[in-house]
Amino acid sequence: MNTPDQSLLGKPAPYRDQYDPSLLYPIPRADKRRELGIAAQPPFFGADLWTAYELSWLTPRGKPVVAIAHVTVPCETPNIVESKSFKLYLNSFTNSRFASTDEVLARLRADIAEAVWRGAPAAAGIGVRLVPSELFDREQVHELDGMNLDRLDIECSHYTPEPSLLTAAVGEQPVEEVLVSNLLKSNCLVTGQPDWGSVQVRYAGPQIDQGGLLRYLVSLRNHNEFHEQCVERIFMDIRRQCRPTRLAVYARYTRRGGLDINPFRTSHPLALPPNIRTARQ
Incomplete structure (x- = not known):
């Protein structure tokens, strides 16, 4: 293997x-x-x-x-x-x-x-x-669509994955939202070199606390994992902690060595996003 x-x-x-x-x-x-x-x-x-x-x-x-x-x-x-x-x-x-x-x-x-x-x-x-x-x-350049979480003035203290930061208003009126952040960073699993990215969370269900979601995304900052694995981690943590009825997570990472890798995961059949780079890519 x-x-x-x-x-x-x-x-x-x-x-x-x-x-x-x-x-x-x-x-x-x-x-x-x-x-x-x-x-x-x-x-x-x-x-x-x-x-x-x-x-x-x-x-x-x-x-x-x-x-x-x-x-x-x-x-x-x-x-x-x-x-x-x-x-x-x-x-x-x-x-x-x-x-x-x-x-x-x-x-x-x-x-x-x-x-x-x-x-x-x-x-x-x-x-x-x-x-x-x-x-x-x-070839187009376009930022991820959605409400930008980075506008929030929050205090961050976790820099390794902390799913407990994710909460949702379970029992209240469900919502549909698309939330984005440019503050995603993780490290290569082998070399420890930084991987920079932007992430989009599209969901329906109990409203996710935006400050908690942003803190959670920041908590990946010192975590070592490949791009594909990080996105699946984000998907699974949101799914478990916030219990959305529908969920899609999409990340666009900046290129290294002439390559960019952009994983997309969705709970339900959904068309793949167009492979359009962001300004940082």
């Missing part, structure tokens, strides 16, 4: 510029989900939305091509891909010649799908979309 400490994360790694799908390093989701009390069937749907800004390859005549890749990995996959391995894999395209953009797209889809579905009884697909350089100016 692959574990984070066995990956190349935080270790010197040679730069390989010839196509090599073996560089992808899948890590099972199951261990962290068990830690969160998530059984074999998670209580959510969703996906991890990746954006790769450093992708290039050569045409048959040796001319470089650049593109942005949008990758959608369903949360039902048994594995995530460790981000440094994903960057090394993308770098391996750099001096490799491909017949067409369609061939590059097909390789990306097949390789990433094999890694994230490895160990599953039956593999399914993933989503990959390439944006060519002539369409770069169509």
Whole structure:
């Protein structure tokens, strides 16, 4: 079984510029989900939305091509891909010649799908979309919609996860709200380096205390976990503490190594948010 400490994360790694799908390093989701009390069937749907800004390859005549890749990995996959391995894999395209953009797209889809579905009884697909350089100016920048919690003048004293900060007005008239914060920060599980992000909480049910929610999000500040795991932790803590009838949690993390990772989890069937970057990304 692959574990984070066995990956190349935080270790010197040679730069390989010839196509090599073996560089992808899948890590099972199951261990962290068990830690969160998530059984074999998670209580959510969703996906991890990746954006790769450093992708290039050569045409048959040796001319470089650049593109942005949008990758959608369903949360039902048994594995995530460790981000440094994903960057090394993308770098391996750099001096490799491909017949067409369609061939590059097909390789990306097949390789990433094999890694994230490895160990599953039956593999399914993933989503990959390439944006060519002539369409770069169509890429949008937009902040997460919702009421900004950061307006609150609160005192914070917890910097490791504290679910007890979450409370809701159980027994009162239910509400529907979308709440956002740009104060999300956690650390890489392996290197301890900071990961900065924004988070959106969309819910229906007992009204969540906004100050408590903001304090809870701040409490992740010194916590070491991968992006996908942090979002699932936020989802499960809100679900247990506040008992919403519907809940969706979406986080957009700033890029590192030319990649941003943006997990989305929802309690009910809901369209995936468009993979549009925020100003900090």
